[in-house]
Amino acid sequence: MTTLENTNRLKLVDTIIIAISEKIEVPVQTIFDTNPEGGVVAMAMTPDARYLATLSAAPTQVLSIWNxxxxGDTPLCTAELNPSYGVQxxxxxxxxxIHFLVSNSDSQVIFYQWNDNHMEYFAPPLTDQDFNKPVGRYSQSIFQKNSTRVLTSTSIGNLVVWDTNKPLTKLHDSQPSADKKALKIIRQQERGINVLTTTENFIVVGDMAGHVKFFDQSLKLVHWYQDFHLGPVTSISFAFYPNFEPVAKEGSNYPPDAxxxxxxxxxxxxxxxSSIAIFGSVxxxxxxxxVIHREHDAAIHALSAHPSLPYVVMGSYSGLLKIWNYEKKQVMVSRQFEKNSMIRCCAYDPKGAYIAVGFVNGSVRVLDSITLEDQTAEPFRYARYGITHIAFSHNSQFLATADGEYTISVFKKQHLNDEPYGYLGRYRAHYKDIQDIIFGIHLDSNQPRLLSLGKDRVLVEYDLENSSKDxxxxxxxxxxxxxxxxxxxxWYPPITKEHFIVTANDQFKFKLYNATTKMCRKTLLGPTYGSPIKKIAVVPTKDPIKEKRYxxxxxxxxxxxxxxxxxxxxHxxxxxxxxxxxxSNLVxxxxxxxxxxxxxxxxxVHMWEINTSALEAQSKLGGEDLIPFYGLLDGGREGELFAELEDYFYYAQIRSQGVNAMDKRELSVKIPLTEVPFVMRAMGFYPSEQEIEDMLNEVKFSRYVETGKYVEDIDLGDFIxxxxxxxPAFGLDPQKLVHAFKTLGVPSAQGNSIERGYLLDLLQTKGEHMTEYELAEYLTTLLGFNGEGGSSELQEFDSSTAGDIIDQNLPVxxxxxxxANEILGFSMYKDVMATSQLTS
Structure with missing residues (x-):
């Protein structure tokens, strides 16, 4: 039985499902966990379809024979292979x-002999010196018909002939053996051989040139197909005709042999x-x-879904653009662009009439969404680097692209021209990579608005209404x-009265910004599944206002x-x-x-069905109100950190009322917003001044849209x-300090160091503003010479002796x-810096 495989798409699978039914739909046997360590890398079936052989993908491979x-989930027999043989x-x-098998890796051929409870194998060596000619990398092996010989093809066009290690004087009296050795190497052709198989009495070869050759059993060429133009051959599968007779009937047009x-x-x-993902029926x-099927054979980044039909368009670096009907599971139309036209991104316009395609060479094409024909005489070629993002406005009036030059290009709909879009202008508003672009709608005029977000942390909005040509x-x-x-x-969906833009950053945070003022209105912990979020998309729904959004x-x-x-x-x-x-992409x-x-x-490209019920159930099981957040505190609701937080709340109220006040204390469940930074730092979180401002604004404006009033205090639940x-999602990161000293300092015997004067200058002139008075106060406090904690607690800071203290206690x-240890007091930095120095 021959199976059709595209070898460069081989997947590791953990479960082997053998489906034999009228339409190959219903599994009749499932073998679970055949090789739990790494899955299965290859398998074969006997001609009578009774036995199955599998090769595991673990570092130490195992060959198993299954009935x-x-x-049952137990193989009849197994053989553990030496890792030095390479991945078979x-x-x-x-x-x-069927009690004999052959397998091969790039560098080793192995022969097996098995019965119901035993297997032995032989791995004969072969080097370039054995026959004084190069062997090449092995590709596939076959048993020669009516013979004890085995043929193995190689990457340089050779056929290695293997035969029994000891000559059989009386073949009919001797038992066949799997013990074989290399008999000779035949230089069969110039191009590498990828496929070696058999059909009828022929040995069939498929090679890197895209040719398919047929040889007789003595390896004489019988016929040669060379005009398929399908690319390097990686698999060949012959039709199953039970009563096939190799006789040319009258009126047939079979080619002549050699x-x-x-x-x-x-x-x-x-x-x-073929290796370029094309399947041809001959x-x-x-x-x-x-050509019965053409697929992508290079990276796929371009993806876009139709706004009203069950179509998804995908494009790859191979230059293939394809529209797929995902309900009928069929290709609607495809187009292969010329060589070196690598597709990077694409987008449907909101009406579904056009598809805009961006290429790695910087060109942009506008295509008809039904025929994929160009709608402009020439592609737009305004960018010198690849197009990374592409988007249409909600009314299809504008088309915008972002490219590798950190530049935004805008094209405008033309109503009095045969071409649908014309060039409007370009603007380089970023100095680092553009991460995303989106179109929105002005709430008061329903006109489109365009925003771009860069790696430079800048959000730019473009004035489309007042822009003109160039x-x-x-x-x-x-x-x-x-x-x-x-x-x-x-854009954040309309589930709040305030209009927001939502972003995700590399610190595992979501941030909501007011769509008009760009003020950060909320910071929220995002999913922490190994790496930060790369792209987000609001799931569409029939009723955007009433239905639950995801x-x-x-x-x-x-x-x-x-x-x-x-x-x-x-949760x-x-x-x-x-x-x-x-x-790489999501739609x-x-x-x-x-x-x-x-x-x-x-x-x-993978297609996923959304099951919101399972997610909602997970959320409910995680608890309501503050229960999920208690779980994120060290020790939970009953832990020491929560108890300390309650104490901090009490201390904050004392502090806000005055430490030396003699009046009767008024206890409350809330603390003033002015105390939030101090409690945060007491909890081990050290926000910057900008982060403090964001936190205070988040609470202060939290009810302003509903009530028109500011919030001036916060309770324990909201504070948590x-x-x-x-x-920080994962606490303080010691590597940041290591990186800072490595960047700003110079290597020394004690590790990277920064000269004292330069360090003090950096602290005052770079980053957030810090006055000389503040710097003196903070350093003397951290060095232990300001016992009461400086002006933040009981007394005004005396700066008269601060300079001498710093000079005497801070090394040059x-x-x-x-x-880290003496100034910041963070002992956790010791192991990290030791590891860093060892690595250096």
Missing amino acids: WTVD SFIHFNPED TIEARRFVIKDFVVG TADGTKVK NLRITSSDRIEQSAVPQCLT LAYITDDKIGLHILPLCGNP DAMALIGHPAGV CSYDGKYLFSAGGTDAS KLYINHR NVTEEMF
């Missing part, structure tokens, strides 16, 4: 005696698969070749992050779903591995039923949520270890 017709990736039964008689070459029809009678203007440019790097953005997202290798509104509850999110090699179907993810280098959402060259 799948009998219930091909296996084949002897069709004349003999002197030029007899008709009659074989079964076959299918050829009809031998008349030598007709038909004069694209910007409305505002706002730095929205201080230390985190934003990864993506989208947010889809991707990380480096996972795809997930999050319940809206965002609140920081970890509101889920994620699972989508593409082990990495997820939602127009009806919100499905998600589509592109795997980038794995050249595949504020603390959980704003603190401050090392990272001294700064």
